[in-house]
Amino acid sequence: xxxxxxxxxxxxxxxxxxxxxxxxxxxxxxxxxxxxxxxxxxxxxxxxxxxxxxxxxxxxxxxxxxxxxxxxxxxxxxxxxxxxxxxxxxxxxxxxxxxxxxxxxxxxxxxxxxxxxxxxxxxxxxxxxxxxxxxxxxxxxxxxxxxxxxxxxxxxxxxxxxxxxxxxx
Amino acid sequence: xxxxxxxxxxxxxxxxxxxxxxxxxxxxxxxxxxxxxxxxxxxxxxxxxxxxxxxxxxxxxxxxxxxxxxxxxxxxxxxxxxxxxxxxxxxxxxxxxxxxxxxxxxxxxxxxxx
Numbered sequence: 001x002x003x004x005x006x007x008x009x010x011x012x013x014x015x016x017x018x019x020x021x022x023x024x025x026x027x028x029x030x031x032x033x034x035x036x037x038x039x040x041x042x043x044x045x046x047x048x049x050x051x052x053x054x055x056x057x058x059x060x061x062x063x064x065x066x067x068x069x070x071x072x073x074x075x076x077x078x079x080x081x082x083x084x085x086x087x088x089x090x091x092x093x094x095x096x097x098x099x100x101x102x103x104x105x106x107x108x109x110x111x112x113x114x115x116x117x118x119x120x121x122x123x124x125x126x127x128x129x130x131x132x133x134x135x136x137x138x139x140x141x142x143x144x145x146x147x148x149x150x151x152x153x154x155x156x157x158x159x160x161x162x163x164x165x166x167x168x169x
Numbered sequence: 170x171x172x173x174x175x176x177x178x179x180x181x182x183x184x185x186x187x188x189x190x191x192x193x194x195x196x197x198x199x200x201x202x203x204x205x206x207x208x209x210x211x212x213x214x215x216x217x218x219x220x221x222x223x224x225x226x227x228x229x230x231x232x233x234x235x236x237x238x239x240x241x242x243x244x245x246x247x248x249x250x251x252x253x254x255x256x257x258x259x260x261x262x263x264x265x266x267x268x269x270x271x272x273x274x275x276x277x278x279x280x281x282x283x
Contacts, residue, residue, distance in 0.1 A: 008198060015194040020186045034192050041201040046208075105184035124174075124181035152177065159180075 007044065010057055017126055021062050024121045025069035027114075028106050032076070036069045043068070055135055059128065063136045066118070108158045116151030119144060 011018070018040075023033040040061070043049040049064045051057060109117050118137065122128045128136070134144040171179070 011198070012194045015197075016186075016191050019191050020189070023186070023189065030189065034197075037192070038197055038200060038204075041197055042204050045198075045201040045205050103184070103187060105180070105187070120177075121181065121185065124178045125185050155177070 011041070011044070011061070014058055014061060017058070018061060018065060021121070021126065022065050022069060024109070024118060025066050026073065027110065032069075032072060036065060036072050039072070040064050040068050055132070058126075059132050059136050062122070062126070062128075063138075066136065104162060108155065108162065111158055112151055112154055113147075115139075115147045116154060119147040120151045120155060123148060 019033065019037055022037045022040075023030065026032040026036055040049070043064065051060050054060075055063075109121070112120070115137070119133055122133045122136065123130070130144050130148060131141060133139075133148075134141045137144065139147075
């Protein structure tokens with residue numbers, strides 16, 4: 001069991017990575033990513049999310065963030081379905097207008113499927129092993145390997161399509 | 170020469186979160202504490218409201234039910250001149266109310282004194 005100050009220190013150390021992971025899970029919606037991380041901290045503060053030492057703290061925290069973001073996005077999707085076609089059309093137009101300004105890297109990541117994006121981010125940015133990723137995403141190691149190799153292939157293809165490989169490195 | 174994975178790692182490290190403003194941890198942690206307190210207060214308020222509503226509802230429903238059970242009149246508060254006819258329980262001298270034909274007998278129909 002962690003004392004509150006210990007929790008705080010550990011979470012503080014992981015804060016930046018947690019936020020970027022939340023951002024990845026929330027399809028790079030910054031407001032939603034902040035809300036999700038806030039909900040996760042509240043869950044931890046209230047003792048609703050309990051760390052049981054079965055995995056590393058980082059893997060556990062990222063798993064909580066992932067499932068919280070899934071819930072949050074499901075709620076948003078429900079709200080979006082309640083909108084009429086006109087409002088949906090406006091939302092899509094705004095999204096389209098916004099996309100050219102977005103970073104190339106973010107655009108490439110958004111082109112990948114959700115699970116490929118998550119696996120690649122966890123592997124290449126957060127330095128998790130495929131076993132840890134499988135535990136975090138509650139997937140079999142075989143599925144993770146598939147997402148990993150397909151994601152890598154797609155990512156490389158997209159890099160060559162945009163011909164921006166050198167710019168990104 | 171860097172391997173493919175090392176190149177990809179570099180791409181991710183250099184570009185993920187580029188231009189993104191990271192929210193402050195302290196303010197988020199403080200907000201979590203505030204939200205927890207607010208939530209607890211709200212739960213207490215809801216619980217208190219439920220108790221209050223239940224108490225008021227039980228008072229409002231039990232009182233008329235009790236009155237109905239006694240035929241619309243509490244026998245203890247009956248002060249008619251014929252009250253003495255049902256008074257003496259202890260000495261088994263109670264008047265047989267089934268055959269009682271007094272004009273005020275209707276008041277006793279549902280008072281369970283038969």
